[in-house]
Amino acid sequence: MLSFLSISIFLLLLLDINKGHAAHDARRLRLPSHPRRRSLNDSAPFPVTGIPSGASGPVPQRLEIRQLQKNTYQWNLYLLAMAQYQSMNQSTMTSYYQIAGIHGRPFVPWDNVPFAPGRKGGYCTHSSTLFPTWHRPYVALFEQVLYGIVQDIASSFGNQSGYVTAAVSFRAPYWDWLLPPSAGQDSMPACISSPAMVQVNTPNGTLMISNPLYRYRFSPLSSAQFPDHPVEPILLDSITVQS
Numbered sequence: 231m232l233s234f235l236s237i238s239i240f241l242l243l244l245l246d247i248n249k250g251h252a253a254h255d256a257r258r259l260r261l262p263s264h265p266r267r268r269s270l271n272d273s274a275p276f277p278v279t280g281i282p283s284g285a286s287g288p289v290p291q292r293l294e295i296r297q298l299q300k301n302t303y304q305w306n307l308y309l310l311a312m313a314q315y316q317s318m319n320q321s322t323m324t325s326y327y328q329i330a331g332i333h334g335r336p337f338v339p340w341d342n343v344p345f346a347p348g349r350k351g352g353y354c355t356h357s358s359t360l361f362p363t364w365h366r367p368y369v370a371l372f373e374q375v376l377y378g379i380v381q382d383i384a385s386s387f388g389n390q391s392g393y394v395t396a397a398v399s400f401r402a403p404y405w406d407w408l409l410p411p412s413a414g415q416d417s418m419p420a421c422i423s424s425p426a427m428v429q430v431n432t433p434n435g436t437l438m439i440s441n442p443l444y445r446y447r448f449s450p451l452s453s454a455q456f457p458d459h460p461v462e463p464i465l466l467d468s469i470t471v472q473s
């Protein structure tokens with residue numbers, strides 16, 4: 231479980247300070263708009279349910295990220311969904327930006343829930359025995375939203391494409407850092423650590439997009455959210471922040 235938590239949180243927190251590219255990629259992808267979007271001024275509490283388990287059959291297992299990479303359909307859906315997730319308007323409550331922000335910066339309330347007394351910002355119970363427990367619903371929420379996007383994208387390929395079937399058992403991958411890497415490979419999989427563009431298959435053909443597992447591009451970037459490490463606009467293309 232800790233492995234899964236770590237990779238998920240790692241993916242959530244690897245933030246790259248760039249502007250505009252994610253939205254640009256989303257336009258190029260021409261994927262369906264995400265119907266589960268929700269604005270911050272929606273007053274009803276957002277239910278964290280995790281992924282629906284389905285009516286029958288075994289519960290699908292989460293895969294180590296290099297295993298998921300071998301599943302052509304699910305890997306493609308994962309890349310497309312992460313790109314779409316990150317391209318959502320940062321003011322949308324279920325955007326990658328807002329959900330990543332539950333853990334840390336930006337220190338703004340999520341779903342109208344105030345911070346605990348004495349906490350300056352962020353909800354994570356770091357340095358506490360509640361730490362692992364806190365992350366379970368948090369990661370479930372991340373995966374729940376990602377899963378919804380995966381289903382939408384799979385539908386856009388059509389029922390005969392193989393994507394719809396593959397999407398049903400999709401789960402967010404984890405990183406097993408104890409797994410001996412293949413010869414010439416690092417412990418951290420290249421699919422995460424490489425800034426190189428990645429090829430994806432879309433209903434409109436293949437495209438090269440920014441690797442959504444490598445970084446998140448702020449759109450817009452608010453320097454006020456990084457008071458300890460002020461951001462100079464001139465450095466926008468060269469700084470990666472990992473908190």
Ligand SMILES: [Cu+2]
Pocket residue numbers: 333354355356365
């Ligand atoms: Cu945490």
